[in-house]
Amino acid sequence: MKFIHAADLHLDSPFLGLQNHTIPRDLWDKIRNSTFTSFERIVNDAIEQNVDFVLLVGDLFDRNDHSVHAETFLVQQLNRLNDHQIPVLISFGNHDYFSGRVNQLGYPENTYVFSNKVATTTLLLKDGQRVAVSGFSFGSQWIKDPIIQDYPQASDADWNIGMLHGSLATVNSPEANYAPFNLNQLQEKGYDYWALGHIHKRQSLNPQKTINYSGNTQGRHINESGEKGYLMVEAVQHALKPKFVATAPIIWQTIHIEFNGESVGELPETIFSHLASLNFYKLNFLRVVLDSHI
Ligand SMILES: [Mn+2]
Structure with missing residues (x-):
């Protein structure tokens, strides 16, 4: 079993910090396309590596009023994965919060979008294994409630995975506005893997590296430095091991x-x-x- 954990695509990010600089047109095009290019490479890898599924953990779009370009592009890429029968699970985050009806999004049938309430969807893999994935989408820009409490305990599925866009937080910190949780709360659920989004710096929260932020897929300014991409997570005996793959063109x-x-x-x-x-x-x-x- 192997899957892709990606988050914070921020498609169509405007790169505001560069707007007032004199930049040659072809270079500016590369900059403006970079968030799209990175995601396209992720989809290429998903198809070439024949992954079992793809998790996109929030902030797919840079802004809540999705540009037509970004929305069209996302649907194209979901269709490519649909053509290869690769399921995609999406939970929206604080930048692309969504409170409408998910069946109005017009995404292909391989795509499951989490609603604003924590839910679990079970994938049946080609080899017969069952993977239970729990998650939710932001319905507004801020979620101060510890929604982690709504996640169920691990089920008897072969694998239990949590998708969560939010941050480790101490009470009253600014990050407490983003579905705050603490490490114990995640670990107590008994899941095999937590796919986190929101924090743009790639990091593991536990020594086993099963609770991870994949970071964003393309840095947008000097404070988002270094290689960016996604985590390829693979089953090795009964543990899930992540491996970083760089896809950001800049x-x-x-x-x-x-x-x-x-x-x-x-x-x-x-x-x-x-x-x-x-x-x-x-x-x-x-x-x-x-x-x-x-
Ligand atoms: Mn983000």
């Missing part, structure tokens, strides 16, 4: 360069020779910080 990162008494005129050479030595293999947006050791 990487943001901060580079520190030391300078040692060069004149201003010599600095460009110091900077460019350092950057050349890094052998970039994809498009990088860099913040260069000069560190003085004088």
Whole structure:
């Protein structure tokens, strides 16, 4: 059994921070397409690797008023997965909260969208195994209630998975607005895997790496640095093991360069020779910080 855990696609993100810069048209097109490109690569991998299902854990869209472009694109990609009979489970998050009727979305039949109440859907895999997936969609921008309490205990399915867009939170922190939970509450459910969304930095919350944020699929500014993509989660005996796969076409990162008494005129050479030595293999947006050791 293997599946894709992705979250925070933020399709059609406007990259507002770059809007006031003079950027050549073809480069700007690459930037504006990057959230789409990353997701298309995820779907390519799902098909090539013949995964059992795909989980999309919230913030598929950057804004609640989904652009026509983003909505059309999502349907196209869901249709590609539908053509290969790969189920897709979607729970909307705080950026794309949804309180309408899920059957009005017009998604293909492989796609299951969680409503605003916690529910469990059971997938029957080709090898006969049953996978119970529990989740919910945000119905408004903020959810202060600890909705984790509504998740059921693990069932007798072969695998139990939770999808949850939200954050670890202490009471009264700003993050308490996003379906707050604590680690114990997740662990007490007895699930084999928690697919989390909302936090854009990829991370595991437990040493077994079965409670994970996949991070977003394309960084949108310098504070969302490094490789971005999805987690390929695979069954190894009776444990689920995640492996990160990079799909973002653009990487943001901060580079520190030391300078040692060069004149201003010599600095460009110091900077460019350092950057050349890094052998970039994809498009990088860099913040260069000069560190003085004088
Ligand atoms: Mn997000």
